[in-house]
Amino acid sequence: MAVDERVRGVLELTRPVNALVAGILTFTGAFIAQGSELVGSAESVTIAALVTVLATGAGNAINDYFDREVDQITNPERPLPRGAVTPRTTLLFSAILFILAGGLSLTLPPIAIAIALINIGLLVIYTPLLKGLPGVGNAAIAYLGGSAFLFGGAAVESLTAPGILFAIATLATFSREVIKDVEDLAGDQENDLKTLPIVIGTHRALVGAAVVLCLMALLIPLPYLYGTLGRLYLVLVVPATLAMLYAGWISFTDPTRGQSVLKYGTFLTAAAFIGGRLATIT
Incomplete structure (x- = not known):
């Protein structure tokens, strides 16, 4: 398999547009919290947005890992079903992104660290444990989506x-x-x-x-x-x-x-x- 196809497959695992949108929502939360004073917190906000992008990408990748057998039938065009990446590569890539997100979050205020670690934990257990629980899976997805705004505010402590x-x-x-x-x-x-x-x-x-x-x-x-x-x-x-x-x-x-x-x-x-x-x- 060509290297560029493997690289493309790894990138697709993250759902890059989805991950970038999540990062923008984090920035939005910080902006709503501080307005024009956001310039003074540019470093924290940038880190928080990057943490969100990395964690979201990792969550999408690990979701594909757990759903790989179902996706062979329902989403055969995804990287794992079509053979662009292996399950082992997917799991390792997801773990690296989670570690990077968690490590970067440790530079943020305590409340932001707590939110980041909770969200990473939920992303890891969502597909194998929560997705199949009626209402619970819905609530987990809802929280994770909304928490991007909260995380942005937490990064600037507002x-x-x-x-x-x-x-x-x-x-x-x-x-x-x-x-x-x-x-x-x-x-x-x-x-x-x-x-x-x-x-x-x-x-x-x-x-x-x-x-x-x-x-x-x-x-x-x-x-x-x-x-x-x-x-x-x-x-x-x-x-x-x-x-x-x-x-x-x-x-x-x-x-x-x-x-x-x-x-x-x-x-x-x-x-x-x-x-x-x-x-x-x-």
Whole structure:
């Protein structure tokens, strides 16, 4: 096998775009926390973003390692099924990235170190232990996605605003993961998976997702009430919130569209936080 194919396969294991986006979310959390004062914390923020990219890449690689047999049927184009990399190489590569991420995190403030180590632990055990547990796997993915914002705030030792965004993103992502499980119901039943909709029924699962979205909506005004973000934040976040609540509603009849609208609503919420922080600078 050509060397460039092996290199390409190793890079693909990390899902590079996914990993880079996670790093950007960490930077976003730090920016929301500090605004223009972020320049003074550039080193910590850069390290935190790099830790996120490395840990996310490692998590994607080890997920492929554990899913290699299933992927031979469902995702044969991935590096392991197509033979671009070996299981041993995948496991070693993942371990190296995890060690680099953990080592770099030790240069950050204590709360950031704790978040990094917890997240690395979850990434390692997700596929073999948590993925198959109804609701638990959804919650783990939701936490890991939202924690990128929290980690950015922890890197600059300011958790209020990024902490709220973390909670909002985590709740929204949990709802989206449940809705996606409803969307994938037929395939999951065929593969004998035990997702939340299969265990408790699709209607109950969608009701649960909608309730979580309502809880999320209650958090939306907090940055304004705390005085962290101004009125522009409210102007920007209201349509995002309405979009996410609408997503929960239409998911009862069209889960595919619902989870898609919810994803964009989450991005709009993050944009509202950024816009609200920019307004406090200018």
